[in-house]
Amino acid sequence: MWRQVVLYFRTHSYHADNCQTKDNLQKEDEADIKAAQWIFKPMGSERTEIRKRQMAATPESPGAAQAQLSTGNRGSNACCFCWCCCCSCSCLTVRNQEEERARRTSHELQAEGIPNCEESPAPTLEEVNAWAQSFDKLMLTPAGRNAFREFLRTEFSEENMLFWMACEELKQESNKSVIEEKARLIYEDYISILSPKEVSLDSRVREVINRNMLEPSQHTFDDAQLQIYTLMHRDSYPRFMNSAIYKDLLQSLSEKSIEA
Secondary structure (H helix, E strand, O other), X not given: XXXXXXXXXXXXXXXXXXXXXXXXXHHHHHHHHHHXXXXXXXXXXXXXXXXXHHHHHOOOOHHHHHHHHHHHOHHHHOOOOOOOOOOOOHHHHHHHHHHXXXXXXXXXXXXXXXXXXXXXXXXXXXXXXXXXXXXXXXXXXXHHHHXXXXXXXXXXXXXXXXXXXXXXXXXXXXXXXXXXHHHHHHHHHHHOOOOOOOOOOOHHHHHHHHHHOOOOOOOOOHHHHHHHHHHHHHHHHHHHHOOHHHHHHHHHHHHHHHHO
């Protein structure tokens, strides 16, 4: 191929010189071949060779190599200041961890605000059988209220039992200042629309409560307590009787009774 190129140059730039020697012609051929190779040298190879020479002349320091490696990996571990839409950004990970910690703390605070179950001896087989006879008998004993409250917790309606129990405690108070304080707490925990434990009451009962709160007494929430009691009786009690909580307790006591 190079010979053809040389002939091309010879055709256009040829100046006949009959006195030229054979050695001069051979040297001219070699010069023309080198010139043709340089002209038609591929650009990619030329760039590669230039880059190799530059790298050999100025070797990279370890810090520069590390910086270049970090730049190359920026797509997967970039800071949100540079890559706002990167889903694996470390800044977003930190923010998600903080939000999760805040939610966990809020859940723990809510759990601390829920009173423990009532202290009571283990129910007997006769008591558990009596719970199936009426809702009043279930609510009459601490063991029955604890079992029913455990079931309400599975249905996310435990606040109904908590409100009813708080009203019962309010009725037992006689000190005026204590009554006012407990009434205020009951209102904030179960009546206020801002409370996460708000119970379901109709507008009429809410108006009665608002009027009664002007001068709180032991009976400020009587209408509301009756309405919640009726709601638990009609809605939750039938499901409790068919629940695994009640059936397992009844079966366990029955087996112990047979063994004895």
